[in-house]
Amino acid sequence: MTEPSFQVAAPRSTPVANPLFEYLLRLGDDRLVLGHRLSEWCGHGPILEEDIALSNIALDLIGHAASLLALAGEIEGQGRDADKLAYFREAVAYRNALLVEIPNGDFAVTMVRQFLFDAYSVLLWDALSRCDHEGLAAVAAKSLKEDKYHLRHSSEWVIRLGDGTAESHERAQTALDALWRYTGELFDHDAVDDAVAAEAFIAIDHDALHSLWLTMVKDVVQRATLTLPTDPAMRRGGRRGFHTESLGHMLATMQIVARSHPGASW
Amino acid sequence: MSDSQWPLWEVFTQPTKGEPFEHAGSVHAPDGELALQNARDVYARRGEAVNLWVVPTTAIVASAPSDAGPFFDPGNDKPYRHPQFYLAPRGVRIF
Numbered sequence: 301m302t303e304p305s306f307q308v309a310a311p312r313s314t315p316v317a318n319p320l321f322e323y324l325l326r327l328g329d330d331r332l333v334l335g336h337r338l339s340e341w342c343g344h345g346p347i348l349e350e351d352i353a354l355s356n357i358a359l360d361l362i363g364h365a366a367s368l369l370a371l372a373g374e375i376e377g378q379g380r381d382a383d384k385l386a387y388f389r390e391a392v393a394y395r396n397a398l399l400v401e402i403p404n405g406d407f408a409v410t411m412v413r414q415f416l417f418d419a420y421s422v423l424l425w426d427a428l429s430r431c432d433h434e435g436l437a438a439v440a441a442k443s444l445k446e447d448k449y450h451l452r453h454s455s456e457w458v459i460r461l462g463d464g465t466a467e468s469h470e471r472a473q474t475a476l477d478a479l480w481r482y483t484g485e486l487f488d489h490d491a492v493d494d495a496v497a498a499e500a501f502i503a504i505d506h507d508a509l510h511s512l513w514l515t516m517v518k519d520v521v522q523r524a525t526l527t528l529p530t531d532p533a534m535r536r537g538g539r540r541g542f543h544t545e546s547l548g549h550m551l552a553t554m555q556i557v558a559r560s561h562p563g564a565s566w
Numbered sequence: 567m568s569d570s571q572w573p574l575w576e577v578f579t580q581p582t583k584g585e586p587f588e589h590a591g592s593v594h595a596p597d598g599e600l601a602l603q604n605a606r607d608v609y610a611r612r613g614e615a616v617n618l619w620v621v622p623t624t625a626i627v628a629s630a631p632s633d634a635g636p637f638f639d640p641g642n643d644k645p646y647r648h649p650q651f652y653l654a655p656r657g658v659r660i661f
Contacts, residue, residue, distance in 0.1 A: 347571070347572065347594060350604075353603065353607040356611055452603070456599055456603065460596070
């Protein structure tokens with residue numbers, strides 16, 4: 301995996317104009333970007349069955365993103381639908397965490413990243429499915445079911461890669477070490493979270509979420525005979541639009557068709 | 567191909583509860599759990615099944631084409647082995 305360039309940005313502490321819109325973009329962009337990354341495996345999977353599995357998970361995530369971005373567009377009230385938000389925003393307007401935009405690397409990087417994200421996503425949906433925002437709670441409940449399957453898939457793979465051959469173990473450990481620095485951002489708490497907690501009754505206890513996540517991750521890492529990284533240095537910035545260079549390249553590929561043929565349907 | 571592939575598993579799907587399991591196809595997988603997941607992704611991702619079985623292909627004992635004669639032919643000329651061969655007595659409802 302090549303080391304992506306990055307910029308450091310502190311979590312936002314100043315108020316934002318439309319926090320619920322911003323919050324939904326974060327949720328939607330995480331899944332859109334990760335879904336696209338997974339779709340890059342289509343036709344390149346290590347074995348036919350896994351190729352189908354990865355594409356299948358990619359489609360699920362893009363489906364979740366479509367619901368979230370559609371909801372975001374409604375909240376924004378500027379006439380932007382899910383497609384408009386997905387295909388006609390620049391990288392700086394994307395609000396995904398850095399973890400999901402990192403290039404796929406080898407199968408170990410893809411699977412370890414997927415596992416770290418799935419564990420977070422399952423816990424988050426579980427909490428959000430009980431929130432008081434009706435539209436979001438519905439998306440959360442539906443997505444939770446699918447993400448539980450994703451987590452089962454990715455955690456079983458991490459265990460097999462870690463507890464597999466010498467090479468697979470080494471690659472899985474390298475992946476875990478390289479990705480660890482991007483996990484802190486998932487649990488950041490800023491003014492957007494405070495505002496949606498006050499306005500839209502979406503109150504997520506990020507510290508509690510983090511400790512539940514850590515318990516899940518430790519369990520799988522241990523079963524995979526891997527070592528949990530201890531480096532506390534975390535990279536962040538995606539939630540405020542400070543992305544790695546790789547997101548721009550990814551979006552160029554993802555958006556080219558929609559931008560070349562605006563308004564086309566297929 | 568066999569040297570570079572994981573072991574083969576036969577997949578059986580149950581379309582709805584209470585129905586018999588049907589052979590759907592096969593998948594490659596290193597073990598049972600991943601065979602089950604692969605089977606789910608290949609044969610049941612569009613809601614085609616409510617239950618899945620995966621069985622190592624090597625565990626299946628199959629009849630050989632050469633068995634066709636001795637195994638199956640004798641049935642052809644013995645219609646009295648089928649209930650339809652017998653006339654139902656008057657007054658018995660025929661299903």
